[in-house]
Amino acid sequence: MIRRVAQADLAAVVAMVYELAEYERAPEQCHLTVEQLRTALFGERAALFGHVAELPGGELAGMALWFLNFSTWNGVHGLYLEDLYVRPEHRGGGHGRALLAELAAECARHGYSRLEWSVLDWNEPSINFYRALGAEHMSEWHGYRLTGPALARLAAER
Numbered sequence: 210m211i212r213r214v215a216q217a218d219l220a221a222v223v224a225m226v227y228e229l230a231e232y233e234r235a236p237e238q239c240h241l242t243v244e245q246l247r248t249a250l251f252g253e254r255a256a257l258f259g260h261v262a263e264l265p266g267g268e269l270a271g272m273a274l275w276f277l278n279f280s281t282w283n284g285v286h287g288l289y290l291e292d293l294y295v296r297p298e299h300r301g302g303g304h305g306r307a308l309l310a311e312l313a314a315e316c317a318r319h320g321y322s323r324l325e326w327s328v329l330d331w332n333e334p335s336i337n338f339y340r341a342l343g344a345e346h347m348s349e350w351h352g353y354r355l356t357g358p359a360l361a362r363l364a365a366e367r
Contacts, residue, residue, distance in 0.1 A: 214259035271295035290326035
């Protein structure tokens, strides 16, 4: 069953974020707390949304965390998938596809024009999975990010 993240799921979702960071070979970069996730999902200025794949009996097999973006060219919102994770023992059971199908349905329900995400270039299993869904690699676009000292230096110019 795919459903929205509930407050009771927060610890399990945070644990999956840490499992994802380990899988992506960057566990030292993950610092998410249950309280941070609670604020992001359920706080007064909540801007993050999430879904979980729940097995019979209540165990969570996977999760998707996402937020809205906006296309100035289309004039409507889109959905950006920040994290998609299915626990290794539950992979191949259709949970990832079901989570993405729910996000696609979210787009359809609200008139969002696109569903986007990033994938590490070495993550062939995920790349193959996304291609099988019909997702297109956007080779002409390169992601950039400001963090840490570079972000602080630019902010100081203000």
